[in-house]
């Protein structure tokens with residue numbers, strides 16, 4: 001079994017919550033690699049076509065997991081995706097669930113020109129805490145952290161907190177985690 005000396009983090013939450021923005025800054029500051037699942041799905045063809053109504057790819061999860069397994073098992077990845085229950089528990093050290101006020105989310109998704117049905121589905125998902133529940137159903141409570149992403153101050157403190165966590169993880173797993 002391969003051991004990892006750098007942690008793997010899932011950055012999840014409803015689309016528009018701030019996953020990519022957080023991941024890019026964290027990757028820059030820490031050297032961990034930003035793994036945008038959206039890009040992987042598109043670039044490596046891990047899908048069964050495009051859903052025109054929702055303007056999104058229909059993900060082939062088995063193909064996706066096969067495609068990223070060798071990389072992710074080495075450690076040092078920040079996985080950026082609006083779902084988290086598909087990644088095996090053994091791959092993951094921390095699950096960050098970003099949250100945002102629904103009025104702010106509405107504005108962010110409107111600015112993206114989301115179709116009405118997709119916008120409404122995502123707003124409902126945020127209000128119903130779907131991603132937080134999915135994380136709780138899939139991973140141990142101790143590795144899940146829920147962070148607010150309303151403002152740039154929020155983002156700054158989130159980044160600081162995650163960087164501190166990464167530092168502790170590295171100290172505690174200097175020999176490598178399995």
Ligand code: DAT
Pocket residue numbers: 013014015016017018019020021022108148149150151152153154155
């Ligand atoms: P996601 O990757 O979750 O879809 P994103 O990182 O692309 O979200 O962010 C969507 C938009 O919202 C983008 O214009 C940046 C802005 N944004 C994200 N997080 C924010 C925050 N904490 N404060 C202010 N703006 C934020």
